[in-house]
Each structure stands twice: as structure tokens, then as C-alpha cells.
Amino acid sequence: MGFPVSLRVDDEDVPETSADAVFAWLNEVDVRFSPFKPDSEVSRLDRGELAAKDLSADLTEVLDLCERYRVATGGAFDVRLPGRGLDPCAVVKGWSVQRAAxxxxxxxxxxxxxxxxxxxxxSGGPWRVGVRHPEQADKLCVVLRLTDEAVATSARYERGDHIIDGxxxxxxxxxxxLTVVAPTLTEADSVATAAFAMGAEGIEWACGQKGCEVFAVDAERRVFRTPGLPVAA
Known part of the structure; x- marks a missing residue:
């Protein structure tokens, strides 16, 4: 899916095959949902080779999530942009990694x-998770303390201006x-991407999403964070 994955498990009695299952699932997701693979379910749907009734339950769930965030953002978040093929990767990433967890x-x-x-x-914890500074790769702008939570960041520093306002x-x-802490990575990743697509107004929108805590830096270098953000001491 175009990103590195690492896993640390501290439980001594968990079989090693559980890690194999995680990576097997993520590989399966890449094969089934990548818009860059011509035989994937997403590509076949985009070409009109599959009807809604023919879709897997997993893809139906993903597309329902995509539509939920399209409506919630007034169209800023949209996986069906004009002139581009269907690309649900912004939701698939968090959804699939949450399933792996x-x-x-x-x-x-x-x-x-x-x-x-x-x-x-x-899971468990607490875990200390650093959030990269948006302009200085060797620095962190905040360190979070997470216990049974997920965190996702949408930014311009890795892939440039790749998020489109629909x-x-x-x-x-x-x-x-823009960084979001939420109960699941499905929520954290989707909200972070959807809010980023909205631009500066996305900060307030993200802050209003149930169960979400937010840390954001706007284009004027102003920093925003919600009072409940779990910042490490």
C-alpha cells in the first residue's frame, strides 16, 4: 500500500503466527483495494465491471465510510474526483490497519x-508516540501518551500537496x-484526511468529531490543539 509497517508486541504468550496474520491481511488488502492494480476489486468497480450487488462486504463498508465523510465535509473529502479514478486509499489505510490490530x-x-x-x-501502554514537525524532519512538535487509542496525521511534508479539496x-x-487521536485508526485516519482536505476550516470540524482530539499547524504556522489531547509529560 506504499507505506512501511512495523509491529511491536510485548506479550510473551502471543504466538508468532499472529504477526504473520497481520502482514498477510495487509497484503490481501493491497491486492483487493489498490486503485493501481488493474485486477483489484476497486479497479474493476471503477471500470464498471462490477455492480453494487457484486461488491464484497469489505469494499461496501469502505465505500460507505467514504460517502459518510464526503457528506460530512460538504464534498471536500471525495474519493471520486473528476478526471481521476476511484481511489478510496485515504479510508482503506486506517480501516485495514485497525482490522489488523x-x-x-x-x-x-x-x-x-x-x-x-x-x-x-x-494497545495497552501507555505508549509515547511522537508527531513529526511539519517543516523540520529531525524534530517533533508534540509527543503523545496513548493507551488503547490510535493516532493519524495528514500533512504535506512526505508527498507534497497530494490531498485534494473536492x-x-x-x-x-x-x-x-493535522493530527487526530481517536478510539480507532479507522476514525483517526479518516477524520485527519477529511479535515485536511477542508483546509483551515477543517480544524474546527475535526475538533467537533466525537471522541477525537486534535493537534494542527495551519499554513500561517499557528498551532491549535484540543484541551483533551493526551500530551506526554
């Missing part, structure tokens, strides 16, 4: 940290980075 929990893991390209599911068709440039 649930596989670990089902296998008996209670204390683990699953990191997917900087987006993290933390309302204008232009790159979203109102923010430098």
Missing part, C-alpha cells in the same frame, strides 16, 4: 504498537499538518 487482540495480544507509515494503533479540485493548502 483487531486480529492481534483476537490472538491474545494486549500490549502492542502497530505503526503504518506513521499512523499508530496503540469542492475546488485543487490541492488543499490551508494546513501544514
Amino acid at each position: 483487531e486480529l492481534l487482540t483476537a490472538a491474545g495480544a494486549r500490549r502492542f504498537c502497530l505503526n503504518a507509515g506513521g499512523d499508530v494503533v496503540a 469542492r475546488t479540485g485543487r490541492p488543499a493548502t490551508g494546513l501544514l499538518s
Whole structure:
């Protein structure tokens, strides 16, 4: 899926095969949902080869989430941009990694940290998770203390202006980075991306999402954070 994945499990009695199951699942997701693979379910749907009734329950769930955030952001977040193919990756990443974390929990893991390209599911803990400074790669702008939570960041520093505001068709440039802490990575990643697509107004929107705590830096280098953000001492 184009990002590195690392896993740390501190429970001694969890079988090693549980880690194998995590990576097997993520590989399966890449094959099934990548818009860059011509035989994936997403690509076949985009070409009109599949009807809604033919879709897997997993893809139906992902597309429902995409539509939920499209409506909630007034179209700023949209996986069907004009002139581009269907690309639900912004939701698939967090959704699939959260599912992987649930596989670990089902296998008996209670204390683990699953990191997917900087987006993290933390179980047990507390875990200290650093958020990269949006303009200085060797610095952190905040360190979070997570226990049974997830955190995701949307920013411009890794892939440039890659998040598009669906309302204008232009790159979203109102923010430098926006980090969301939520109960699941499905929520954290989706809210972070959707809010970033909204630009500066996305900060207030993200802060209003149930169960979400937010840390953001806008294009004017102003810092915003919610009172409940779990900052490490």
C-alpha cells in the first residue's frame, strides 16, 4: 500500500503466527483495494465491471465510510474526483490497519504498537508516540501518551500537496499538518484526511468529531490543539 509497517508486541504468550496474520491481511488488502492494480476489486468497480450487488462486504463498508465523510465535509473529502479514478486509499489505510490490530487482540495480544507509515494503533501502554514537525524532519512538535487509542496525521511534508479539496479540485493548502487521536485508526485516519482536505476550516470540524482530539499547524504556522489531547509529560 506504499507505506512501511512495523509491529511491536510485548506479550510473551502471543504466538508468532499472529504477526504473520497481520502482514498477510495487509497484503490481501493491497491486492483487493489498490486503485493501481488493474485486477483489484476497486479497479474493476471503477471500470464498471462490477455492480453494487457484486461488491464484497469489505469494499461496501469502505465505500460507505467514504460517502459518510464526503457528506460530512460538504464534498471536500471525495474519493471520486473528476478526471481521476476511484481511489478510496485515504479510508482503506486506517480501516485495514485497525482490522489488523483487531486480529492481534483476537490472538491474545494486549500490549502492542502497530505503526503504518506513521499512523499508530496503540494497545495497552501507555505508549509515547511522537508527531513529526511539519517543516523540520529531525524534530517533533508534540509527543503523545496513548493507551488503547490510535493516532493519524495528514500533512504535506512526505508527498507534497497530494490531498485534494473536492469542492475546488485543487490541492488543499490551508494546513501544514493535522493530527487526530481517536478510539480507532479507522476514525483517526479518516477524520485527519477529511479535515485536511477542508483546509483551515477543517480544524474546527475535526475538533467537533466525537471522541477525537486534535493537534494542527495551519499554513500561517499557528498551532491549535484540543484541551483533551493526551500530551506526554
